[in-house]
Amino acid sequence: MAFFGGVFRQTYLSRYTVTMSGIPVFFIGASGHIGAAVLQALHAAHPELPIRALVRQQEDVDHLESLYQGSVACVLGTLEDVGIVAEEAARAQLVINCAPDFALPLPTLLPSLSSNPHPQTFLLQTSGAARIWPPPSGLNPHPKIWSDLTDLSSLPTDTTHAAQDITVSTYPGINTAIISPTFVIGKSPSVRHKHPIIFPDLMHVTRQQGQVFVVEQGKNLTTFVDTEELAELYVLLVGDALRCIRGEKQVDENIWGEKGYFFAGGWEVSMREFIVDWLLPVLEGNETSKMWLRNQEGKGVKGLGLGEVVESILGRFEGQEGEAWSRHIAEGFGTSMRIRGDRGRRYLGWEPTGRVKLGEAVEAVVRYFEEREKSITEL
Secondary structure (H helix, E strand, O other): OEEOOEEOOHHHHHHHOOOOOOOOEEEEOOOOHHHHHHHHHHHHHOOOOOEEEEEOOHHHHHHHHHHHOOOEEEEEOOOOOHHHHHHHHHHOOEEEEOOOHHHOOHHHHHHHHHOOOOOOOEEEEEOOHHHHOOOOOOOOOOOOOEEOOOOHHHOOOOOOOHHHHHHHHOOOOOEEEEEEEOEEEOOOOOOOOOOOOOHHHHHHHHHHHOOOEEEOOOOOEEEEEEHHHHHHHHHHHHHHHHHHHHOOOOOOOOOOOOOOEEEEOOEEEEHHHHHHHHHHHHHHOOOOHHHHOOOOOOOOOEEEOHHHHHHHHHOOOOOOOOHHHHHHHHHHHHOOEOEEOHHHHHHHOOOOOOHHHHHHHHHHHHHHHHHHHHHHHOO
């Protein structure tokens, strides 16, 4: 069993793969970078599940219906179509959200899911480890390493993702689990979002500077997770939910509910090491990207102030929609994001390989980014 270039690791996923039909699944964000990877991994593990996927463009409908040959039914709409969201949540027993949490209409989704006729309902919610970001600084690594086993009670309550996390995890009548990824690196089967969200801005500043860069000295430590391995965590959680629905096990409070918060990270590395040891060799080894490095020869990595990075990134938007999100990404280049995904390892057996796959992921994404830029230039 395989999916999008990676071997499906049946060794530890198999114990959560159950034969189950007729459990209605509502999937949000199926065309996104993470969502497309999760959907493909989920279909590989549970092809019997009837999945209804909310997608916003006809192109996505055509792609998914062709790819899954009718086993995934597409619902054309957006998260602003609250009537559609309410209707789909009211019929679903399992909802998987891979869309940005700030865009999700929780006041519509949660009541519809909790009050529907199914005896048990489950929600997998995508959040993000930006919730624990300290103030950006590339001068020193932040000392705090957050564990999803021992630090849940001390998670910040006034940061990015916090309000949505708290609303979801405490909502009555739904078994909820929150997946909180770090920086996601890898190629996705998505039609329009094959590269991770950080890459356009990372490549933009690199090309503008003519060499690779870090914020200040790049000593901030951050954690990366491979796209495919992140998808496996979702599959494990779905498998656990299906076993609960079948009556094979009781709902475990260590997996669902207020304790059901899962950091998803595979390998911790300084941003400087990521740029110099991983990204730069890949850029130099590609005919297109090495031309971006006009100022690179013999200069190593360039240290930029956070304000310079923010200004460079926002300059390509000129006040357009992506401005706020890219400011957030710019800060991410200079902050420490240090986590341990202890809960997934202990209760689900999730074991990301991390460093082993990072180089391959970077190379695949840079190759895609180059091809995309070339096709735009030729138009």
